[in-house]
Amino acid sequence: MRLVGVELTRLRWRRAVTILLAGCVLVPALVWYSLVWDTRPVTAEEIRQAKEVVAQNRQDNQQMIDECVARPEEYGVPTTGDVEGACEQTFGFGDEQYEWYLTRQPLDVGDQRKGSGLGVITILAAFLMLVGTTFAGHDWNSGSLSNQLLFEPRRLRVWGAKAVAVGAVSLVVSLVVLTAWWAALWLVAEQRDVQASAHTWELIRNSALRGSLVVTLAAVAGYALTMFFRSTVATLGVMFAVAVVGQIAAVAVFGEGVIRWLIPTNVAAVVFNGFDYYSPDHFCTNADIGPNGCMEHLGLGAGTTYLAVLVALVVGLSVWSFRRRDVP
Amino acid sequence: MSELVIETRGLNKTFHTRSGAVRVAVRDLDLAVPAGGVHGFLGPNGSGKTTTIRMLLGLSRPTGGSMRLFGQDVPQRLPEVMPWIGAVVESPKFSPNFTGRQNLLLLARAIGEQDSRVDEALALVSLTGRDRDRYRAYSLGMKQRLAIAATLLKQPRLLILDEPTNGLDPAGIREIRETIRNLGERGVTVLLSSHILAEVQQVCDSATIIGHGRMLASGRVDDLIGTSTTYRVGVPDPDTAARLLVGGGHTVRAEERGLLVDTQASPGEITRTLADGGVYLTELSPVRADLESVFLQLTEQATLGHGTDEGALR
Structure with missing residues (x-):
């Protein structure tokens, strides 16, 4: 516990960590503000303007129809029979509604679970993974890790204390930020009288809890990778390769059947308590199944197992390496 | 102990x-x-x-x-x-x-x-x-x-x-x-x-x-300093003398006034080594030993004695 306290203090004193933690608050706050702004209720002025647009359109249109009736040959409509009807059919716009000019969607709390809510979890995972990476990377880059081992030579304890510190901070930060984010959205929904069922809020709560665990695993994995590579830059390179290039390359090489084994698919399965993903091999040829026939379900258990095995491999490799290899 | x-x-x-x-x-x-x-x-x-x-x-x-x-x-x-x-x-x-x-x-x-x-x-x-x-x-x-x-x-x-x-x-x-x-x-x-x-x-x-x-x-x-003595050797032909002394297992450094020989051998052995090669002394005097001479002697001997390590160490 003493070492964990020391590592928490070291983490707190690191300026880069402070900046990244500030990012964990500011960027989700920005996402929240953007969401609230984009879904703000339509004002009376906006309705008035939309109605004006519709009235102007109708006026312009009627003028066009009148001109068409007067000179049908110039507008390519038959000059005999029901000329007015033909002009209206050609240039009329039917029953245009002013709501068509109010394209802003109102706030739907339930939809945000898989929208901005997932976005915030992803942002937290990215920031806190960087926290784990820079925390370990700085110790290697400065060489201070060897100094620390002169005071506590039990390497497993040193590795573990740092991992617990990173994990604890990540869990607390992600829980606090996600709770605050959804609480702030609940306040907005209440103010706008947007209804969301108790079941919806239960789904959101569970997603946020599982999301916090995913964020914590990401941070510990970032830390463990850096303890293995002994370099922040190398770890960031590997993370970028896996997150971006690796996923694209995997789909390109192995086809869309590999989607089940991609990290985002399994993260989504954990956060959303199951996830439907595109699987071209799954009943795609059966016409009776319909447009969703190519979708396959990945359950919470399978997603959790996948992530747990992945993190366990990274942690195992990191601990083994740290215990066996010479420390510069 | x-x-x-x-x-x-x-x-x-x-x-x-x-x-x-x-x-x-x-x-x-x-x-x-x-x-x-x-x-x-x-x-x-x-x-x-x-x-x-x-x-x-x-x-x-x-x-x-x-x-x-x-x-x-x-x-x-x-x-x-x-x-x-x-x-x-x-x-x-x-x-x-x-x-x-x-x-x-x-x-x-x-x-x-x-x-x-x-x-x-x-x-x-x-x-x-x-x-x-x-x-x-x-x-x-x-x-x-x-x-x-x-x-x-x-x-x-x-x-x-x-x-x-x-x-x-x-x-x-x-x-x-x-x-x-x-x-x-x-x-x-x-x-x-x-x-x-x-x-x-x-x-x-x-x-x-x-x-x-x-x-x-x-x-x-x-004690380390005492294990080795440095002698100042004056000879008419320093190059030949240096070759003879190195051949005899002594460590030799050139200086302005002649040669400095780091050795654990006696003055008599130095005299005999040179005389056997036809070189006769004009001066043979002990120089106060210090750790540097011991160090140089030992590390030079180590280099000569373990020449094969040199490549491995590089």
Whole structure:
């Protein structure tokens, strides 16, 4: 516990960590503000303007129809029979509604679970993974890790204390930020009288809890990778390769059947308590199944197992390496 | 015989380079450091001093052999003896963005020491007024002093200092040497690794000399100096004389007035070697022996004797 306290203090004193933690608050706050702004209720002025647009359109249109009736040959409509009807059919716009000019969607709390809510979890995972990476990377880059081992030579304890510190901070930060984010959205929904069922809020709560665990695993994995590579830059390179290039390359090489084994698919399965993903091999040829026939379900258990095995491999490799290899 | 604080037997360390070559850093090293006093660990750069220290402190794994600190096998029992050991390995290594005080606080708290211990240690190395400056703003001398302050957090019984005066100005060097001597006199065993011969001769009671990872000599500094004598040799034909003497197993250096011969042989043997080659002396006088001549003689012999290691060491 003493070492964990020391590592928490070291983490707190690191300026880069402070900046990244500030990012964990500011960027989700920005996402929240953007969401609230984009879904703000339509004002009376906006309705008035939309109605004006519709009235102007109708006026312009009627003028066009009148001109068409007067000179049908110039507008390519038959000059005999029901000329007015033909002009209206050609240039009329039917029953245009002013709501068509109010394209802003109102706030739907339930939809945000898989929208901005997932976005915030992803942002937290990215920031806190960087926290784990820079925390370990700085110790290697400065060489201070060897100094620390002169005071506590039990390497497993040193590795573990740092991992617990990173994990604890990540869990607390992600829980606090996600709770605050959804609480702030609940306040907005209440103010706008947007209804969301108790079941919806239960789904959101569970997603946020599982999301916090995913964020914590990401941070510990970032830390463990850096303890293995002994370099922040190398770890960031590997993370970028896996997150971006690796996923694209995997789909390109192995086809869309590999989607089940991609990290985002399994993260989504954990956060959303199951996830439907595109699987071209799954009943795609059966016409009776319909447009969703190519979708396959990945359950919470399978997603959790996948992530747990992945993190366990990274942690195992990191601990083994740290215990066996010479420390510069 | 006094208790040994440090003891290694047949210690080996080899590295594999990226090209696949095997680099021998330490070879069959038997090191024995008795309790109390200041023990010099002397060798040229790349001779294996730092590698040996890093193995003793658990930072590096030996390839073979055994090590004991305070009679305990290490690295297995290192956690038990580490509270008694303070060490500075190579250059001081701290977080550059933390203040000197913050760096020490983290180390002190890791071993359960009170924060007040940090103030005491900082005062001992005269860093009290600068302890809230960032480490990166410290001069090299201040960094060295902070590293020594870190070793004093433990109130150690063994202090291992690897080139502690590197980069210090003359006043700083004198200060550190006085600190080392004082610690030695207070009963702390100090292992002072250095390639500065004068430093070891001035500060140390005993010394071990290594070259190419092997122990070349060990004992009290006075005894080490006594094992070798340097003679000034005057001859009409220095080139021929040098060839004859080197052929006879002596170490020869040219100087303005003739030749300096480092040897354990008697003056009579030198005379006979030269006379057998048809060279007759004009001068043969002993020069006061010092650690430098011993060091040069031993390391040159090691180079000649282990020429095959040279390639491996490169």
